[in-house]
Amino acid sequence: MRQSVDFNRVLEQNRRFHDEVEAEVYDNRMGIINDAFTTQQMIAELERVLGRPLPSGGTVVDVGAGTGNVAVKLAMSGRFDRIIAADISTGMLAQAQENARNVGCSIETVQTDMVRLPFEDGTIDLVVGCAVLHHLPDPVSFMAEVRRVLKPGGSCIFIGEPSRWGLAIIETLKLPLVAANRVYKRVSGRPGIQWEHDNIDVHTFSVGDVMRMTAGYENVRLVPEGFLETVLDQSFFTAIRYMQGSVPGVTPAVTVIRRACRVLDQTLLNRVVPRNLRTDMKFSAAKPKSTEAGSVD
Ligand SMILES: C[S@@+](CC[C@H](N)C(=O)[O-])C[C@H]1O[C@@H](n2cnc3c(N)ncnc32)[C@H](O)[C@@H]1O
Structure with missing residues (x-):
């Protein structure tokens, strides 16, 4: 986790990038689908990280909800009274609303930079976040803010955060593609693949970072968790991912390959790849019922 970042620049670049670039193409590029199968997979993943069944009823906030990858699936599961999708990008939130409508569900949306969450102290039953902490200027302060809004005993679950060593493997595998992209940009004069996400993808996380947060x-x-799906997806498949929206047939093909890799990760690699090399730093934590903070599993 980086210690010093240009706070306002990170917020502004994230808002602009997700509004102006990602909102339109994100679901296609990431192969995000909201159906019974992916809902069941999402619930299973969240429960694995929480270590027990998700609570039912109450209010859940999806922080950095984007186009509603998690929020819409939680709405489809029918387990919660209220689902709030929070994000800095109104474009992503508009897409989340449309995605919810398309599957006949309803979610609430709130635009916020998450420096301060727009909820009263101790009012939220569950906070979930997927691929969001690495975009924030100060994840440690943000996690204190999450604790503030959770009810005593309420939990938060974070998935999809890049691990420090997992990302190092990906960056190494990407080197030939990065070089080819540079040559392509120079020769063709076209923008090529946008690799440089300096003020957008800000952090990677070690075990110590999770403990600090x-x-x-x-x-x-x-x-x-995770290895092959993320390694392939973010290194060799990156060029393909950028074509997904525009070339017919690419999205279903990539989705099938990703699902196959995920099965291999879940059945074998999550057990044999050393913990530090796994690509996703997933974690859950609970706000203490009393004021004394407690144990670590
Ligand atoms: C990689 S996307 C993940 C979206 C979604 N959670 C998913 O699983 O697909 C990251 C999201 O975080 C949002 N984000 C980035 N910085 C933020 C901030 N400071 N406050 C609120 N949302 C932010 C972006 O707008 C984007 O929608």
């Missing part, structure tokens, strides 16, 4: 929580569960 969850200070003051209890029942911290660190569940690093």
Whole structure:
């Protein structure tokens, strides 16, 4: 996790990038689908990280909800009274609303930079976030803010955060593609693939970083998962991912390959790849019921 970043620049670049570039293409590029199968997979993943069934009823906030990858699936599961999708990008939130409508569900949306969450103290039952902490200027302060809004005993679950060593493997595998992209840009004069996400993808996380972020929580569960799907997706498949929206047939093909890799990760690689090399730093934690912070699993 980086210690010093240009705070306002990170917020502004994230808002602009997700509004102006990602909102339109994100779901296609990431192969995001909201159906019964992916809903069941999402619930299973969240429960694996939480270490028990998700609570039912109450209010859940999806922080950095984007186009509603998590929020819409939670709405489809029918388990919660209220689902709030929070994000800095109104463009992504508009897409989330449309995605919810398309599957006949309803979610609420709120635009916020998450420096301060727009909720009263102790009012939220569950906070979930997927691929969001690495975009924030100060994840440690943000996690304290999450703790503020959670009810005592309420949990937060974070998935999709890049691990420090997992990303190092990906960056190494990407080197030939980065070189080819540079040559392509120079020769063709075209923009090529946008690799440089300097003020957008800001952090990667080690085990120590997760411990720092969850200070003051209890029942911290660190569940690093994933290898092949992310490594292939973010290195060799990156060029393909940028074509997904425009070339017919690419999205379903990439989705099938990703699902196959995920199965291999889940059945074998999550057990044999060393924890530090797994690509996703997933974790959950609970706000203490009393004011004393407690144990770490
Ligand atoms: C990689 S996307 C993940 C979206 C979604 N959670 C998913 O699983 O597909 C990251 C999201 O975080 C949002 N984001 C980035 N910085 C933010 C900030 N400071 N406050 C609120 N949202 C932010 C972006 O707008 C974007 O929608």
